Each structure stands twice: as C-alpha cells, then as structure tokens.
Amino acid sequence: MIRWFAGLILLACFAAPAVAGPDAAAVNNAEFKGKPPGDDKINPAIVKAQVLLDRANFSPGEIDGKLGENAEKALKAFAVSKGLPVGKQPLTSEIWGALLATGSDPVVVDYKITDKDVKGPFLKKLPAKMEDLKDLKSLDYTSPREALAEKFHMSEALLAALNPGKKFDEAGQTIAVVNVPVKEGKPAVTRVEVDKASQTVKAFANSELVAFFPATVGSEEKPSPGGVLKVISIDANPYYRYNPDYKFKGVKSKRAFKIRPGPNNPVGSQWIGLSEEGYGIHGTPNPSKVSKSESNGCVRLTNWDVDRLAKLLKKGTEVAFIEREAANKK
Incomplete structure (x- = not known):
C-alpha cells in the first residue's frame, strides 16, 4: 500500500549555500x-x-x-x-x-531557463501532515530549483554545485545541467520483475532486459504482494485517495480523503495500478529516499523513472514479485 513520509518538508528555498563542485x-x-x-x-x-x-x-x-x-x-x-x-x-x-561505448554526447550541457520553468505556481511549503495536503489546490514543486533538478534527474545539491552563485528563478539565464535525452522508440515490455531483496525493478521485452530502476519495495511490517500480478491502469498526474483502512503511521483521520495531483503528491507523477487492490508502482516527492526507506507495500520509483516505465507498459503486462528466498537462489 501507498506510504507517505510523515514529517516530510521540502526545504528547497531555504537550503544552505552550495559549495562549488566540478564544472x-x-x-x-x-x-x-x-x-x-x-x-x-x-x-x-x-x-x-x-x-x-x-x-x-x-x-x-x-x-x-x-x-x-x-x-x-x-x-x-x-x-x-x-x-x-x-x-x-x-x-x-x-x-x-x-x-x-554507449555514446559520445557531452554529459553536461548548457540550458537556458525558460519562462515556463519559473512561472510556477510553486508551493511555499509542503505541509508535514498528510491530512493537510487535501486542502491544497495542487501539489506543485516548491521552487524552480526543485523543478529543474527533477527535470534533469539530478539532486538539487549537484545542480547547485555545477552552478555556483547562480539562482534558478530567472528566465533567460544559462545554467549547466546533465544531458539525459529521451531515447526514441518504445520496446514492447512483456514482463516486469520486482525484486524485493535487492529493491529493484527490471523491465523485459521477451527475454531482453530493456530497463532497470532502483526502487523502494514494501517493508517487513507491510510487505509487497507476492506472485504474478498484472497492470490494470496507467494514470499520469494521479489523485491520491487515502483509505483509513490503511492505518498509516502519523495519519489520524478516520475518514477517507483525496489529495490533488502534482509532483509532490504522495504517489508522485504516475500511478501504475496492479491487479491486487491498493497496490501499484508509483513516483515519489522525495527521490533521494528511493530504496533507502520503507514503503507500505507499493513499489516506489523516482518520478522520472516511473514516467519512463509507464511509457513502456500497457494494460495486462505481467508484474512478478520475486520473494527473498527466490532472489537469493539467483
């Protein structure tokens, strides 16, 4: 089931000054x-x-x-x-x-900040309590810096280190970003494997591995499901619906409530629903925590990774959950 990090506050606007890193x-x-x-x-x-x-x-x-x-x-x-x-x-x-040998394109390139990058709207603060999220009109980024870092799959610290002394809220300014172009072509993924032991997700086109992602997969208290499930829905910019039956830590509401879409939504930018009720593969508002924290049963990827995976899938694709014992025999 879906997890929310109680007490999470994104402090992008108030981060400590960055130390210059490699150019x-x-x-x-x-x-x-x-x-x-x-x-x-x-x-x-x-x-x-x-x-x-x-x-x-x-x-x-x-x-x-x-x-x-x-x-x-x-x-x-x-x-x-x-x-x-x-x-x-x-x-x-x-x-x-x-x-x-995979390619010779520059790894870091110049990027000119656009009006769209700085237009917003942006959240001044992401509430600590999950119940308070339901009152927000949307779960936007907290700053242009957070949005740009996610756009280029980077940590905010690396973005700042590559651009010492620069601000990220001025359209027309040129900054250095990593070059992660989107590959053309969409291989037909026939099977997804979620490895509970290694906390990873693999996508296969027949027997060929075509994509790999680090993930957060369940916990000992609330493990992910077992066996083979199927993809039943693929929803970009999903609403999040909290069911009090989930009984998440830190959530006191005894009534169901709904949280509007946005990258800082508890399930991020994408929800890939699976054939066991309440379970899915989804994004996260906190990419640095992927595979370094626990979930309530669902499979959590960075927003950009779950967006990439969603483009490779279709309804009916098999999603196999590999148990610890099986994983250890491989």
Whole structure:
C-alpha cells in the first residue's frame, strides 16, 4: 500500500549555500582512474557514469555524483547485461569502457531557463501532515530549483554545485545541467520483475532486459504482494485517495480523503495500478529516499523513472514479485 513520509518538508528555498563542485569540462573530460572514489564528495567521473547509465536505461536513481547504493545497483545490472564480471568493486575499467561505448554526447550541457520553468505556481511549503495536503489546490514543486533538478534527474545539491552563485528563478539565464535525452522508440515490455531483496525493478521485452530502476519495495511490517500480478491502469498526474483502512503511521483521520495531483503528491507523477487492490508502482516527492526507506507495500520509483516505465507498459503486462528466498537462489 501507498506510504507517505510523515514529517516530510521540502526545504528547497531555504537550503544552505552550495559549495562549488566540478564544472562542465571536468565532468565531460572525466576519466576513471581505476579506483572508485573513497569519499562522499561529488566526483566528476561518477557524475559521468551516472548519466551514461541513465541514458542506457539503467537508472542510478537521482544523479548526485556519488557512488551510493543505487549507482552500485545500476552498475552491477549494466555489467551483467554486457557479460562483464561483477566483483567487489562496482566500477571497473571494463565497465567504464562499456559505458563510454554507449555514446559520445557531452554529459553536461548548457540550458537556458525558460519562462515556463519559473512561472510556477510553486508551493511555499509542503505541509508535514498528510491530512493537510487535501486542502491544497495542487501539489506543485516548491521552487524552480526543485523543478529543474527533477527535470534533469539530478539532486538539487549537484545542480547547485555545477552552478555556483547562480539562482534558478530567472528566465533567460544559462545554467549547466546533465544531458539525459529521451531515447526514441518504445520496446514492447512483456514482463516486469520486482525484486524485493535487492529493491529493484527490471523491465523485459521477451527475454531482453530493456530497463532497470532502483526502487523502494514494501517493508517487513507491510510487505509487497507476492506472485504474478498484472497492470490494470496507467494514470499520469494521479489523485491520491487515502483509505483509513490503511492505518498509516502519523495519519489520524478516520475518514477517507483525496489529495490533488502534482509532483509532490504522495504517489508522485504516475500511478501504475496492479491487479491486487491498493497496490501499484508509483513516483515519489522525495527521490533521494528511493530504496533507502520503507514503503507500505507499493513499489516506489523516482518520478522520472516511473514516467519512463509507464511509457513502456500497457494494460495486462505481467508484474512478478520475486520473494527473498527466490532472489537469493539467483
């Protein structure tokens, strides 16, 4: 079932000043030195690897320039798809070479902020309590910075680091963003696998893996369903309907209520309904938490990943939930 993070407040407008990070040239010219970075700083080579993974449909989740859990998952899946060895190091010279072979377009490019980017409307603040969301006319972004970061699959911290001293609320200003173009063509996905153990989603066209996503999949308290379900609906910009039978932590309402659409809606930008009532694959207002927190049974992806997956699916597509025991035998 769908989860809301109680107490979540997006503080994009009040974030601490960004520390300058690598510039476009540093990222575009980055080379892998044979050893993964050992700190938590934004690394040009990791930004490059994440962008190349995203382009290849092996999503690292939020592109943040750090070799975190989701980037490691994507690198492993990409390596397996290319028949490369997978060891203790998530990034190797062989994997780096295979990533570079996927394309030569610049990884970071200039982008001119448009009137639409800054027009809004924007929320001044996202209420902490789920019940308070029902009174909002829409669940918009909280700032142009948040909207631009999501548009280019980036963390707000990386966006700010690539653009030190720049504001993001002025149309006509040129900023540096990562280059994640949308691929043409839509392979006919015949099956989706949700791996509960690894917290991942894979989309297959017959036996070929065509897309990979990190995900948040259920919890021990409220696990995701088992077995094979089917897609019964695909709804962009969905309303969220809270059923008091869900008994979510932090939600005291004993009456059902409805929350209007928007990227900061509890289910994000997309709802892919499944054939077991109350369960689906959906987006999130907090992309940095994907696969790093628990859900109430549903499958949570970043908004851009669930939008990408939705374009590959049709009603009736099989969605198989792989149990922990089965996953461990693979």
